[in-house]
Amino acid sequence: MALKKKGPPKSLAAGRPPVLHRVKSISRSATKALINKHHLLQKKKRQAIAKGDGAGEAAINVEIEALGGIEGYQEASLQGQRHDRGGDSSRVLMQWLEPCLSSQEADSGRRLRMLEVGALSTQNACSKSNHFEIERIDLNSQGEGILQQDFMERPLPKDESEQFDIISLSLVLNYVPEPQGRGEMLRRTTQFLLAPGRYIGAPQLTASFPSLFLVLPAPCVTNSRYLDEERLVAIMESLGYVKVASKTTQRLVYYLWKRGRVCKRAGGPFQKKEIRAGPTRNNFAVVLS
Known part of the structure; x- marks a missing residue:
């Protein structure tokens, strides 16, 4: 054959x-x-x-x-x-971050830099908070202030000036067509985030930054044959992320992951492996080699 x-x-x-x-x-x-x-x-x-x-x-x-x-x-x-x-997933993010952002010293030097991937609007909660300098990209820009760009084809940062304190992937990962591509997208986020441990002069930020805000349809995690919360945590930890906060609703799952240093003994690789059986399960998966 x-x-x-x-x-x-x-x-x-x-x-x-x-x-x-x-x-x-x-x-x-x-x-x-x-x-x-x-x-x-x-x-x-x-x-x-x-x-x-x-x-x-x-x-x-x-x-x-x-x-x-x-x-x-x-x-x-x-x-x-x-x-x-009840929309705008960034409202959840702001609820999580507001305590540390509010306590940030006024003379800290600059606003935090955010990369919003899959941006649909320039008027969401993060944009209105005045805490962030936001760069917005989307495959199909819906207006001024949103650059038409594929995150997977975005040039890698040359230095810290092109890196970010936080990246938002809200309802983006689920549109990547293949499980391997989803894993590579998650891996790629680490290259666009500032290195951990750089907030020494702002201890209130240390617990939450640099970080990744990840939002998925709830069934991707709660009803998949190949992915559940435990496996997602293991995948993220292998990339050096630590879960800071999470929330699950009927429709969506929200996560805030802080970037730490990659553990040399991190688990993996993570192949497409059935972890929950059943005819009503979906096939959402994340593969990380």
Whole structure:
């Protein structure tokens, strides 16, 4: 039997739901239904690509465009972030960080630098807090103040001036099309964060920075065959991260990970291994070699 040729590595753009023209506000239930439909279609599209089913992929693309394409998806996401709908995941982050940020000395020298990956708005809680100097990037920029860029193709920092105190990956990792790519994205975040132990003059920041804010759909962790909280913690610890805070709701899981020094005896590699069986489980996984 002839071996199948592997195609080129898939980019983050291959997994991100492809931006409906601006529309009037739609109901919470309609917004949720639209987002869920996009997620389902993107999953089917990845399966069709994996099977080499060009006709199936084309048919799914037609369905995606009928929903408004990526513009329609992002419009729904923006509406989902509206304050009256309980959106904006950065509000959770600010609840966690406010105590240490409020106690930060006024003459500390500068605002903290944040890289927001997958940014949809310049008006979220972090932006309004005045604690951060924020650089925002997204695969499909939705406006001024957001650079159109793929994080996986962003040039690596040359020095500390191009590194950050905190990186936000809110509902981004789940759009990376392959488990290996998700692991590489998590590994790559460490290269963009400042080295640990540099907040000696600001002890109130030491407990939380440098850090990674990670948000995922709750089922990625609570109902996956290949990932649960214990395994996620093990993966993150192998990269030198320590869990500072976490929160689980019906829809989302939120984590704040502080970057420490990589343990030489850290576990791994982390391959795609079933840890929970059951027909209702999903296949979300993170692979780290």
